[in-house]
Amino acid sequence: MKKTTKFIVAKRIFILAILGGAVYAVTSYFNISIWYVVLFGIFTGVIFGKVFCRWMCPIGFIMEMIMGGGSQSQFSNMYQYHKMGCPIAWASGFLNKWSLFQIKVDTDSCIKCGKCDKECYISTLEPQKYSLYKPEKQQSGSSYSCSKCLKCVAACPNGSLKYKM
Ligand code: SF4
Ligand code: SF4
Structure with missing residues (x-):
């Protein structure tokens, strides 16, 4: 499980590229209103918190490419970006406190x-x-600014940090 988490987190930018591209293609092809995308982002926020930005958003992918989100030296840029965002980020960011899935630490281990x-x-x-x-x-x-990159979970050496219900 730990290896799977590390693998998924390491490949997140590719997942974002694929899902972000799919979101863009589907909304363009079927001429879907942006408000349905906002509702979808809020729905995912209720369950997972602010996951849309770094796992599914085409704009998020472009911003990450521009800001170099994969680099440690770009922490400040990414933090500032995830303090702002769009209506999906605003709503799902506030839902980070109450979403069903949360990042939890096992203080015993x-x-x-x-x-x-x-x-x-x-x-x-x-x-x-x-x-x-x-x-x-x-x-x-x-x-509010946690964008569920899950790098923290992947970095924990003994699985004390988990993203779970
Ligand atoms: S490292 Fe963890 S707490 Fe920090 S933004 Fe990513 S998921 Fe959120
Ligand atoms: S990375 Fe280290 S400090 Fe953080 S939860 Fe895991 S064991 Fe604790």
């Missing part, structure tokens, strides 16, 4: 290595406020 925080632009840029494993801080995964 967590060895407090901090690898998860190092992979996250939120925890990295606002360490005084956010963390994925420190209980005294706000949870990065339920903040």
